[in-house]
Amino acid sequence: MKKAILMMTFGSPEEISFEGVAEFFTNIRRGVRPQDHEIQTLYDNYVRIGGTPLQRITREEVALVRERIGEEYGIYFANKFSRPFIPGVIKQMETDGVEECICLILEPHYSFYSVMGYEKFLESQQIRF
Numbered sequence: 001m002k003k004a005i006l007m008m009t010f011g012s013p014e015e016i017s018f019e020g021v022a023e024f025f026t027n028i029r030r031g032v033r034p035q036d037h038e039i040q041t042l043y044d045n046y047v048r049i050g051g052t053p054l055q056r057i058t059r060e061e062v063a064l065v066r067e068r069i070g071e072e073y074g075i076y077f078a079n080k081f082s083r084p085f086i087p088g089v090i091k092q093m094e095t096d097g098v099e100e101c102i103c104l105i106l107e108p109h110y111s112f113y114s115v116m117g118y119e120k121f122l123e124s125q126q127i128r129f
Helices: 018-028 036-048 054-069 086-095 112-124
Strands: 002-009 074-079 098-105
Touching: 002 054, 002 086, 018 036, 054 074, 074 086, 086 098, 098 112
Parallel strands: 002 074, 002 098
Antiparallel strands: none
């Protein structure tokens, strides 16, 4: 039986540009694009703080887990609101023959929206886990 660990996070803009921020926040808003002035405010905030290290840090965490236990489990990484998206990674896992998966949610705190929200999200995408 092929086993896997799916490491999931909220995601972040793929690039700190007006369109990169717009795409990310449109995804968070379930396809409803914010108004340009709202996007500009969000973009300016990202620029002010120097962008976001979330994707880089998460990829480093994935690499460390893969290094430690990658022979026993396939290690996958997906985001809720940016690439690589959870549904696409789940499809890849199915293609790879994964039969059992441990979902590891990479959130800094526990709340319904931060942790249990992933279960609801997977259900809404008709993904069984």
